[in-house]
Amino acid sequence: MSIKINPLYKSQIFGIIGRLLNYAKTNYFVKKGKMDTDKKLYSIDAEDAVLGSMLIDPDMIPVVSGIINTTDFYRDKSRYLYTAILEMWTEERPIDIVSLTDWMERKGTLSMVGGAHTITGLITSTPTSAHAEYYAGMIRYYCQMRELVSTCTDITGCVYTLRQTHKDLIDMAIREFKKLRDDYE
Helix, strand or coil: CCCCCHHHHHHHHHHHHHHHHHHHCCCEEEEEECCCCCCCCHHHHHHHHHHHHHHHHHCHHHHHHCCCCCCHHHHHHHHHHHHHHHHHHHHCCCHHHHHHHHHHHCCCCHHHHCCCHHHHHHHHCCCCCCHHHHHHHHHHHHHHHHHHHHHHHHHHHHHHHHHCCCHHHHHHHHCCCCCHHHHHC
């Protein structure tokens, strides 16, 4: 048994979702009214630069960790590296290429990031640690955009099931968007 939703309400729900998505993306990822789904919602360069910054200057670790979490990274490789750096910092161990490589090798995660040359590459590709806070902000921004897209996709999926009233769907959408907003304030 399916619930019939007045087409007027269905279009209102889609309209709300569309406007919120367009607002959140500030039209940056939208071209001619169609979503540019080829636009990447991550920055490999920012992920590498923030990790390299923490290796170059361990004093940047508390600054960066105050902005981003492990789950904010797009790549698993970056998550493994970030986790290892935070664990070492928490245990007050020295953090550099040699110690991080040894730490990850003993934990069995070095091969998951591509080996020691990956860690060396982070330092050689990072121009300066002075912009670590900016790089972390980029990572956070892209994570927020991925979460917004995921939330919109979930809400759209609920609309297509036709199992809830339009009022329930709108209430759910408002709740989910408020939760996203509150998580990032």
